[in-house]
Amino acid sequence: MMKLRRQAREMSLQVLYAMEMSGEPVDQVITDVLLLNENPECDETLLRDLVRHTSANRESIDERIRNRSRNWDFNRIALIDKIILRQAIAELIFSEDIPPRVTISEAIELAKKYSTDDSHVFINGLMDRIYHDLIEEGRIFPEVTET
Template sequence: MAEGPKTSMPARRKARKRALDVLFEADLRDRPPTDVLTDYVARLDRPLPGHLDYAIGLVNGVAAHLDRIDELIASYAEGWTIDRMPVVDRNLARIAVYELLYVDEIDDAVAITEAVELARQMSTDDSPRFLNGLIGRIAEYASR
């Protein structure tokens, strides 16, 4: 069966994309993610999409654990500092690491695959391979 239009994207992928939008904006504007999230939700048309709760949970979770998440990313990003990473990659990694560490119902492989797929759609040609390796190393650490 052929893949449908982007609007048929699974709900959690849509939620991750929305969380990425918020975290990307917060990162670029150097604002707290929770403040950007409040503004973002206020701009959305009503009724709010069903997947928004998961997106809100991702943004709030990343914000609450940002220091630990960034510490892990910096430790496992071979040859990269967190500040040198493309903004999209840095925030996709943050979402995936949050899911690896704090969202029990998401399998590690799903967190990795989703970050890689969004990187394929939204970032550089090298980003999927980079994120796959980075998040894979963190998943190995987290499963010990």
Template sequence: MGIRREARELALQMLYALDANTTTGLRETLQTFREEQHETPANIREFAEGLVTGVQQHREAIDAAIKARSKNWALARMPRVDLNVMRLAVFELMFRNDIPKKVTINEAIEIARRFGDKDSPAFVNGILDEIEACAKTEEPAEEQI
């Protein structure tokens, strides 16, 4: 498994933990993560933490993008794993121009396949493809921040 895939999977776990326990904030979740993952290489931890922090900072815009492309699905009804996989990917699509869009989408599909149910990869792929297609016609991410 690649370094970034491992980091994305750790980031997914942190986002899931934040969703599952709304009384625990980002700072506490990151601290717990650092304690539990002390043997994980620093570059993996740093990439994962950067993803989680970025998703949390831009969560309103990320959720709005997902909601706009998910026909007949309220965010509250989406499986938590699928939603958080998409949040990670949408953060990368919208705010990380250093990561190729196709890489982001393919990584999200593979992570959804590993952690979600049998329908997760197709569901995640459909929404991310729409977001990526719309992003091609919109302003660059740096101007959206």
């Protein structure tokens, strides 16, 4: 299950990046990415949900990133980092069955794999602040930690 979700997140990242570069419609890019990856084993429902929620809510998600990326000009944030952040924020808000710490951890892993050496630190800090904002807004609930 975890491997299928990780693969879905990686493919969603590919789809969102390809959409950014090509301007092609969502369904076409998803189909193309699935074909290019030779129909890999992944949680295709999560893939489609992440892509749709991320692209449909891009403006409000970008506003969250702008508000929380102190000392960073939004336009200077690497495109891959923006996409990782957008996808993770969409997952936090819309994937209620995935624990927030898993979402944040997966975003950090994506940054380590696909971005610069320091990106994971930036993404971790930003996601932590956004996670707490979403709790304050009542959009998500804090995780209960066992003692």
